[in-house]
Amino acid sequence: MDIGKAFTFPFDDQEWVKKLIIGAVLLIIPVVNFIAIGYMIRVMRNVAEGDTRPLPEWDQWGDDFMKGLLVALAGLAYALPILLVNGISAIFGIIASSANSDGVQSVMALCSTALSCLSGLWGLLIAVVIPAAILKYAQEGEFSSFFKFAEIFQWIRDHAKDYIIAVLVIIVARILSGFGVIACGIGVLFTMFWATLTMGHILGQLWAATNPPPAAAAATSYGDYTPPSPTISDEGEEV
Numbered sequence: 001m002d003i004g005k006a007f008t009f010p011f012d013d014q015e016w017v018k019k020l021i022i023g024a025v026l027l028i029i030p031v032v033n034f035i036a037i038g039y040m041i042r043v044m045r046n047v048a049e050g051d052t053r054p055l056p057e058w059d060q061w062g063d064d065f066m067k068g069l070l071v072a073l074a075g076l077a078y079a080l081p082i083l084l085v086n087g088i089s090a091i092f093g094i095i096a097s098s099a100n101s102d103g104v105q106s107v108m109a110l111c112s113t114a115l116s117c118l119s120g121l122w123g124l125l126i127a128v129v130i131p132a133a134i135l136k137y138a139q140e141g142e143f144s145s146f147f148k149f150a151e152i153f154q155w156i157r158d159h160a161k162d163y164i165i166a167v168l169v170i171i172v173a174r175i176l177s178g179f180g181v182i183a184c185g186i187g188v189l190f191t192m193f194w195a196t197l198t199m200g201h202i203l204g205q206l207w208a209a210t211n212p213p214p215a216a217a218a219a220t221s222y223g224d225y226t227p228p229s230p231t232i233s234d235e236g237e238e239v
Contacts, residue, residue, distance in 0.1 A: 001162060001209060006169055006202040010194060013055040022058050023193040036193060037071050038064030040200035044138050047204025048211075054201065071134060074146035078126045078133075082119050089115040131167060132156050135203050139211065159210050166202045173198035 010016050027036040039056065042064065046054035092112040132152050137145040156163050177195035 001165060001205045003169055006198050009201050010055055010197050013053050019055050020190055020193060024189040027193045028189060034068030034072055035061055035064045036196060037068030040196050041067045041138050043197055043200035044204040044207060047201050048207035070143050074133065075130065078130060082122050085115050085119045128167060131170060131203060135207055162206055162209060166206050169202045170199045
C-alpha cells in the first residue's frame, strides 16, 4: 500500500480546490453530510479500480446521500450498546447522588465506573471494526453487509497486517485534521473532509490489494506468461 499517496492524492486532481470546498461545506451540515460520506465510498471504488485521479465529480448527489445514510445508520446500530450502557450508567449516577447511605453510593459509583469501562472497550472495538464493515458494504452494496460479523472478522484476521496499517493511517489522518482548529476553526472545514478522503483512499488500496479485479487476478495467476491466442487453420479449424 502507498501510505503517502493516501494523504496527498486529492491534490493531484486539477479541480481539487473546488471538490474539497464542496465536500468541506457538505460535511458540516447535519444530514446533508451523508452526501460527503457517500462520496468517500465512490473514492474507495475508484482507487480499487486503479483510477489515477480517484476524486470523482460531484454529480451523484442522490446516490451519495443514500450510501452515506446507510453508513450512518450502520454506525448508529453499532453504537446502540454504548447508548444503552451510558443510559444505565447515568441512572446509577442519579441513584448514587440521591442515596443517603455511603454503602449504596459506593456500589452505584463502582457499577457506573465498570459500565463506563465497558462502554470504552466497545467504542474501541467499533473503531477497529467499522472500517472493515464499510469496506464490506462498498464491495457488496447491501446494508446487510455491515452485519456479516463472521465474514468481517475472518477478513480482518486474514489481512491483519495490512488492515492494522490502514486503521493507523485513518487514526493519524483524524489527528492531523484536528490541527484545522488552530486556524480559528476555518481550516478544520477542509482538514475534516481531507481526513475522510484519506480514509477512502487507504481503504480503496486495501480493497484492491485483497480483492483484485478479475483481469488483475488472471494476470497474477499467469505471472509474466501470456496464453497464446487461438488461431484458425486454412480449413477453418481452431488450432
